[in-house]
Structures are given as structure tokens and as C-alpha cells.
Amino acid sequence: MHLHKTPPGACLAVAAALAATGCFPAGDDTAADDGRISVAMMQPPRSALSPLTDDAFKLSRWSTAETLVTLDEVGDPQPGLATEWARTDPTTWTFTIREGVDFHDGTELTADVAAHALEYAAQASPKPRILDGVEIAVEARGDTVTVTTAEEDPLVPQRLSSPQLSILAQSAYEGGAVSPVGTGTGPFELVEVTGTTAARLDRFDGYWGEPALAPGIDVAFVPDGTARAAALRTGEADIVESVPTSQAALLEEDTLTEVPMPRTNTLYLNTEEGPFTDPGLRAAAREAIDRESLVEGVYEGRADVAEGLLGPALPWAAERPARTGATEAQDPDGASVTLATFTDRAELPEVATVLEQQLEDAGFEVEQVVREYANIEEDALSGEFDAFILSRATVLDSGDPAAYMTSDFSCDGSFNIAQLCDEGVDAALEAAELAPTGEERRAAILEAEAAVLATDAAIPMLHERVIQGDAAGVVDSAKDPRERLLVTSRTRLD
Incomplete structure (x- = not known):
């Protein structure tokens, strides 16, 4: 005992x-x-x-609290409170609700209760993040729940795996606030x-x-x-x-486990204005970075050197194609750049200090800007800096990295710190977004990653780990x- x-x-x-x-x-x-x-x-x-x-x-x-769908280790959907599902047309999905499930308050899980939970989430203000920009309609039909999207979306099952779409008992939604106390499954x-x-x-x-x-x-x-x-x-x-x-x-040491996180420490380079509009200088910055010294020095060996945007938390990313045709580096010749980051993650200011030295050793002149994230995000997104260090989650709530890549690297991306707008990248990202789930989608995502890396708009440096302690x-x-x-x-x- x-x-x-x-x-x-x-x-x-x-x-x-x-x-x-x-x-x-x-x-x-x-x-x-x-x-x-x-x-x-x-x-x-x-x-x-x-x-x-x-x-x-x-x-x-x-x-x-549980969801209709769960995810396996590679991010493919598996049964949860729904035992099976089918895509009946490009915008319609039908989920069969598991029988014999009771909520903690003693009531029974039915299609009507599940549909109510999803509809409540869809109508919430603000919406759960997993439904940001996604319009869904939900209807119970017998022992099934039908989810209809405004646009074609191959990720509906993955979206329904998000903990933000947990199915709670009807009593959870009474009184103007959603309470999980005694209402889960x-x-x-x-x-x-x-x-x-x-x-x-x-x-x-x-x-x-x-x-x-x-x-x-x-x-x-x-x-x-x-x-x-x-x-x-x-x-x-x-x-x-x-x-x-x-x-x-x-x-x-035997009480600690280092878990690779789907989070990459990346250097974003401004491709729209300033010295890094030159692909040769972006290549020079790429070659200047000593990733191993960042991992061993700043992170004390508790991180992984990045070979791409996606790291060991996504094991299938190791199957990425070999990188070819990299742009040749140009002599920086004293090019002056602003390098920015934020203080909210304790390691990032130290990363900035090490990077400043590495870039200066390569021939750049570097000015650092470090603030709290709340006071620097707007300037970063508007392209005020030549280079920005960001610790970025590479899978969002659906467990799929395509959304993050589109947000960060497409012409219309809402989080495009690199100000990148490249037709080839956009085409690859669109193909990844529309690809069916499974091996075909993962291959398309790796092709999109290769297209982004070829621009040197983002230079992945390391993949973070989280340390969990177990007695x-x-x-x-x-x-x-x-x-x-x-x-x-x-x-x-x-």
C-alpha cells in the first residue's frame, strides 16, 4: 500500500x-x-x-469529462462516446452515440443530450477555440447526432475530440454557466x-x-x-x-519523465520589409544558428534539436522528405537587424541573448527588443521586427498541424509573423487542409512543411519538452x- x-x-x-x-x-x-x-x-x-x-x-x-471522439498516438480519430461515424456528404457527418453510458448525476447519455451539448458550444460567445471560424449545425436523429458544416471540413471528427467539446449532462447547462461538477461521464x-x-x-x-x-x-x-x-x-x-x-x-531522476511537446521554438524572419526580404540573408541567419548550443546551454539538454517545424511529439513527422535546394547564404556584411522576443517564457530572453551572439559572429549587427507578450504581440504581427523568437504550439485542439501552418505561413494567415506570402506555400497548405485524414493528410502536411522551410521565413531551432514528476x-x-x-x-x- x-x-x-x-x-x-x-x-x-x-x-x-x-x-x-x-x-x-x-x-x-x-x-x-x-x-x-x-x-x-x-x-x-x-x-x-x-x-x-x-x-x-x-x-x-x-x-x-469525455468527448464523442478520441485521438490515437498519431492523431487519427477513435471511438469515444460515439462508437462510429460516417461522412454522408462533403459537409455532413453522422455519429452513433454509445449505449449504456450514464452521467455522474444519474441521467442517461442520449443523442438528444449529446446534440444539446454540442449546440450549446456552437452558440456560445465566445466560442470554444476549436470552433473558431467554423460554423456547425447539430441535430439528433434517433441514436445518432448529425453535424453539418457550412464548408467542407475533413477534420470534423478530430474537432469533436477536443476537450472543449466534452459532452456533459443536461443539468450542467442550467443557470447560465456550464458546470462540470457531477455532470461528466x-x-x-x-x-x-x-x-x-x-x-x-x-x-x-x-x-x-x-x-x-x-x-x-x-x-x-x-x-x-x-x-x-x-x-x-x-x-x-x-x-x-x-x-x-x-x-x-x-x-x-527516476521520478521524472521528459515528455516531448508539440511545441517548437522558432525564429520567424520578416520577409516583407527589412534585410530579411533577401533570401540570401535569411539563409545566412539559418546557417548562423547553432541549435545544439541552445539545447545544451539554455535548456540544459532537456529539449530536442529541430529538424523541421514538427517535432518528436508527432512521430510521423520523422518521415519528412530530405531537404534539397536550399538557398545559398549571403555575407551579411554588417546588416542591422532587430531581434525580438518576450519574457513570459523564462527561457526565451536567454535564447535571444545566445542568438544575438551567433548572428553577430556571422556578420549581422543585432539590436534586441524584449517585452512582456501582451506588450509585444501586436508589433510582432504587424511586422515591426526583423526577427522574432516564438515558442509555438504546432498542433491546435484538433491534434492536426495544418491549422497552425496555415495560420502562420499563408498569405491570409492570422498569425503570420514572418509576413510570408508565397504562391507555392499557399498551394501546399491548401492541399494539406483539404486532404482526407490519415496517411494522405500527413504526407500533404509534410509537403507543406517542406515548402515553408524552403523559404527560410521560419527557422525551427528546438522542440520543447515538459517534465512530469511521478512519486x-x-x-x-x-x-x-x-x-x-x-x-x-x-x-x-x-
Whole structure:
């Protein structure tokens, strides 16, 4: 049996670090040794755990709210609360609802309830991010739900896998706000939320699938990274999200797992104005960057050298075609460039300092601009800088990178920091967006990636990892690059 190493009153030992978070919640006096799993999470809820917001990913990581569709390791859709689906015409999809599923409030999952949840999300203001720019109509027909899109969209099943489109009981939507307390379908029932400090979940014995092995989950929200690491070290937490690199060396190595993230640290070069309108100077910047020194120096070896925009979190990206026909580098000859980034991610200002030296060694003159993200995003998007360092998520809520690439590199892209407008790139991106899911789509995405890289408008430097901490007694916690899973029905304390 697992025993927490922290004795009664041990919260006092880390009180300063855990300021405002308190100790982990407990349902009774035996909570420390009854197999309940204590989790320290990085970000507190921002929207009262509404599934229509980014808080939905917490509900997913606790296995309390579920979706019609799930994703496998390569991002292909798999059955969830829907057992099967079919595309009946270019804009219409029909999903068969699983039988025998009960919500935590005792009501039954039906097509009508599922359709209500999706329709509520589609009409919400603001919409869930996964439906941004997407118009859908939802209708229940017998034991099926029909989803109709305004335009052809091959990603409808992937969209319905987003935690932001979790299916909750009808009672969740009463009272003007969506409440996941006691209204999910997962192996754990959310029974209590204490503001932005804690949450409690109990095993749901009526779960339709594989029953949970742990009796419950006790969650504390601990924004301070040092405090999270201390909670793992002292036994206050069994599972800890996002251990800071600076704290990893203070913990037992066998308690840490580095999970490759679908996030790439990229140097965007302004192709519309300034020195990097010259492809030869963009090539010179590419050749000047020593990726290994960034990984080993700034990230202390806890990152992966980038070979493309997409990294090891997407294993199929390793099948990318060999790069050919790269533009020849031109001598910078003292070309003056502004290099900008932001402070919100602690490593980026240090990355900027290292890059400044590397570019100057290659013959550029560099001026740095570093601000908080809220104060620099507008200037970056309007092309005020010659070069911009960004840590960018390469798959959005659908698990598909085509949307990110279109946003960042198409002529009409809404996040086109590089100001890139290239007919060949746009054609490749359009082909990727319209390709059917599976191998054909993945191949089209890699072709689009090659087209972007050929312009040197974006120079991928490294792929980030997240460090997850598990106490010695934790068995089968999820190590999920998409950060959708953490405690599953199989997770337990030994």
C-alpha cells in the first residue's frame, strides 16, 4: 500500500512555497494512505472549469469529462462516446452515440443530450477555440447526432475530440454557466471545487468503460514551479505537472519523465520589409544558428534539436522528405537587424541573448527588443521586427498541424509573423487542409512543411519538452504530449 511520506502537519514545512494553495484536499482522515492520488497542477482554473474554455483540458486530464471522439498516438480519430461515424456528404457527418453510458448525476447519455451539448458550444460567445471560424449545425436523429458544416471540413471528427467539446449532462447547462461538477461521464466524478486552489474527484462506480483503480484524485493548483517540485520531493504530491528545468536536478531522476511537446521554438524572419526580404540573408541567419548550443546551454539538454517545424511529439513527422535546394547564404556584411522576443517564457530572453551572439559572429549587427507578450504581440504581427523568437504550439485542439501552418505561413494567415506570402506555400497548405485524414493528410502536411522551410521565413531551432514528476509509488500515469491525459482509469498508487 502507498503511504505518503509527509506526516500530519507537513503543510507547514512548505507553507511559504505553497502560499495561497493550501494542502491537498482530503475526503477523510485516511486520505493520505487510502490510495487517493494527489496531483499538483501548474495553472489554476481561469473560467470556473468551464469546458468551453482552456479549463476543459483539466477535466480531460482528470478523466472526468469525455468527448464523442478520441485521438490515437498519431492523431487519427477513435471511438469515444460515439462508437462510429460516417461522412454522408462533403459537409455532413453522422455519429452513433454509445449505449449504456450514464452521467455522474444519474441521467442517461442520449443523442438528444449529446446534440444539446454540442449546440450549446456552437452558440456560445465566445466560442470554444476549436470552433473558431467554423460554423456547425447539430441535430439528433434517433441514436445518432448529425453535424453539418457550412464548408467542407475533413477534420470534423478530430474537432469533436477536443476537450472543449466534452459532452456533459443536461443539468450542467442550467443557470447560465456550464458546470462540470457531477455532470461528466468519465471514470472519476468531480465532486468539489475550491475556487482556484483545489478540486476533489471520486471514483465513479457506474462508469461505462474500464473502472478506475484509484478511489479518487485530490488536486492542488500550484502556479509556483519551485513549490510544485517541493511537493514532489516532500511527498505532498504524487504527480506534479511541469517541473521547471531549474528544479529537475534537485529531484530523483527516476521520478521524472521528459515528455516531448508539440511545441517548437522558432525564429520567424520578416520577409516583407527589412534585410530579411533577401533570401540570401535569411539563409545566412539559418546557417548562423547553432541549435545544439541552445539545447545544451539554455535548456540544459532537456529539449530536442529541430529538424523541421514538427517535432518528436508527432512521430510521423520523422518521415519528412530530405531537404534539397536550399538557398545559398549571403555575407551579411554588417546588416542591422532587430531581434525580438518576450519574457513570459523564462527561457526565451536567454535564447535571444545566445542568438544575438551567433548572428553577430556571422556578420549581422543585432539590436534586441524584449517585452512582456501582451506588450509585444501586436508589433510582432504587424511586422515591426526583423526577427522574432516564438515558442509555438504546432498542433491546435484538433491534434492536426495544418491549422497552425496555415495560420502562420499563408498569405491570409492570422498569425503570420514572418509576413510570408508565397504562391507555392499557399498551394501546399491548401492541399494539406483539404486532404482526407490519415496517411494522405500527413504526407500533404509534410509537403507543406517542406515548402515553408524552403523559404527560410521560419527557422525551427528546438522542440520543447515538459517534465512530469511521478512519486515512486505511481503506476500508469499518462505521459501525453497533447496534455489531454494525466490520471486515467489505470492510474494507481502501488
